[in-house]
Amino acid sequence: MTNLDQFKKAKGAAGVMVRLSDDLISKVLLDLADSMVAKTALLLSANKKDLERMKESDPRYDRLQLTAERIEGIASDMRDVAGMKTPLGDVLDEREMPSGLKLKKVTVPIGVVGVIYEARPNVTFDVFSLCFKSGNVSVLKGGQDAWHSNLAAVGIIRECLASHSVSSDVIQLLPPDREAAQDLMHADGYVDMLIPRGSQGLINSVRNESKIPVIETGAGIVHTYVDASADLEKSKKVVFNAKTRRPSVCNALDCLVLHSDRLADLPGIVAALAMKNVAIEADERAYEALESHYPGNLLRKADDDSFGTEFLGLRMSVKVVDDIDQALKHISYYSSKHSEAIMAEDEQVIARFFNEVDAAAVYANTSTAFTDGAQFGLGAEIGISTQKLHARGPMGLRELTSYKWLIESDGVVRP
CATH class of the missing domain: 3.40.605.10 (Aldehyde Dehydrogenase; Chain A, domain 1)
Known part of the structure; x- marks a missing residue:
């Protein structure tokens, strides 16, 4: 036939x-x-x-x-x-x-x-x-x-x-x-x-x-922005889940965007990722913050391909920004408009993120792993x-x- x-x-x-x-x-x-x-x-x-x-x-x-x-x-x-x-x-x-x-x-x-x-x-x-x-x-x-x-x-x-x-x-x-x-x-x-x-x-x-x-x-280039107002323990938990739950699927975290005020917290935020052998590609400031705190065999400096890449595996990038404006600009430039998240306790910052991020699913203090038809009460999804x-x-x-x-x-x- x-x-x-x-x-x-x-x-x-x-x-x-x-x-x-x-x-x-x-x-x-x-x-x-x-x-x-x-x-x-x-x-x-x-x-x-x-x-x-x-x-x-x-x-x-x-x-x-x-x-x-x-x-x-x-x-x-x-x-x-x-x-x-x-x-x-x-x-x-x-x-x-x-x-x-x-x-x-x-x-x-x-x-x-x-x-x-x-x-x-x-x-x-x-x-x-x-x-x-x-x-x-x-x-x-x-x-x-x-x-x-x-x-x-x-x-x-x-x-x-x-x-x-x-x-x-x-x-x-x-x-x-x-x-x-x-x-x-x-x-x-x-x-x-x-x-x-x-x-x-x-x-x-x-x-x-x-x-x-x-x-x-399907194609997901997914970011999670950790704001200056973010709760540290929530951020650790959400980043770990979004990256490692099922790294091969389209809602998995690809790029952690971090407010520069939280650079000292970066090693703590990503520490658990090392247990899953997650390789990190860090920009200059993130690399300096992680160099003596994250396994050397899993850490390297970011290059042009580190951002805007759907890794579909145990790799992720880290980008440091100085304010919400830079975070929004980075996400807007590299996003595939699939799923994006913010970790923040400042309601005004969350409201702005919700309003300005152009994606199918936008999260606050929540893992992007939930972008799924069954999790949305749709039974299943066709895509x-x-x-x-x-x-x-x-x-x-x-x-x-x-x-x-x-x-x-x-x-x-x-x-």
């Missing part, structure tokens, strides 16, 4: 989706969550084949790896999605015009949603659950690195669909080659929206090449949008809908 054949099947399945009841959709997802947990061994076996082809030192290894705990977590998110109110059929606006027209603006599925992603097998389940619950067909183009994992996942999904007499055409898994990605980006008339999830290079490529509307997601049109931040069910106008009258004609 060619890629075009799969696109045609996906387009045809969009008509199937709009006829499915929300009760049936929820039952399918609940059964699927149970099935994937029951078939943990199968998923781990497939995942092992993928892991054997990647070095553990590769930053993508952690994203690629499935564990029994992670599978249970994915299933838990899927159950949350199943239990959520359908986003379809909501009346966003309703009015009656002097002409006699009765208008309703109601939410509807987008239709066919394409996703290009890299070594992230969890995305296969997350995308399907969110698309299915919101009445959309999903066309998936995973990377070669996760091919066996994705193939096993889609097999489990299709088994579950068949058990409920739902067409397997509502999910399409394209081959992992470049040609499939190219075909998907050119599938106008078949695919309604395309979401790239992965590196900045992947996102740029899709944005530049696609003939389909694109929502940019974290860093743009401003249609959707921004974690994209859940509502972000996978559009709307249409329904108009009724008693035979009104326009003069």
Whole structure:
């Protein structure tokens, strides 16, 4: 079957989706969550084949790896999605015009949603659950690195669909080659929206090449600014969590921005990072403050590549500034508009940070690790949008809908 054949099947399945009841959709997802947990061994076996082809030192290894705990977590998110109110059929606006027209603006599925992603097998389940619950067909183009994992996942999904007499055409898994990605980006008339999830290079490529509307997601160059008014113990805890919880994901801390009044506290703020072997690339003032307090094999002077880099691993940079203005300027210049945080006790400084930082998620005294659909109460996420049109931040069910106008009258004609 060619890629075009799969696109045609996906387009045809969009008509199937709009006829499915929300009760049936929820039952399918609940059964699927149970099935994937029951078939943990199968998923781990497939995942092992993928892991054997990647070095553990590769930053993508952690994203690629499935564990029994992670599978249970994915299933838990899927159950949350199943239990959520359908986003379809909501009346966003309703009015009656002097002409006699009765208008309703109601939410509807987008239709066919394409996703290009890299070594992230969890995305296969997350995308399907969110698309299915919101009445959309999903066309998936995973990377070669996760091919066996994705193939096993889609097999489990299709088994579950068949058990409920739902067409397997509502999910399409394209081959992992470049040609499939190219075909998907050119599938106008078949695919309604395309979401790239992965590196900045992947996102740029899709944005530049696609003939389909694109929502940019994923790339995170994340800062945490420690203000002069920051609480030291809170700062230690938040910086450690934001950097080390899962360093390979897009909400992980990349650059610590520090007010110069707190230079003496810098060794204490980053001390625990050394236990996790976090390498620090420090600007001149930060380097001087850390030189005799942080392991020499983990400390080096920053260069031009130290800022504006998504490290996706156990590395981070430190930039020292003299005031909030310099902090805001640095963040504005290097930010990918994903997640940014401030540590401060001064409410006026926090208010200014909230008002002036242009990002999808802006935090105060909180770890950026929370930028996640499940943590935001969305059940799961199809991606974290860093743009401003249609959707921004974690994209859940509502972000996978559009709307249409329904108009009724008693035979009104326009003069």
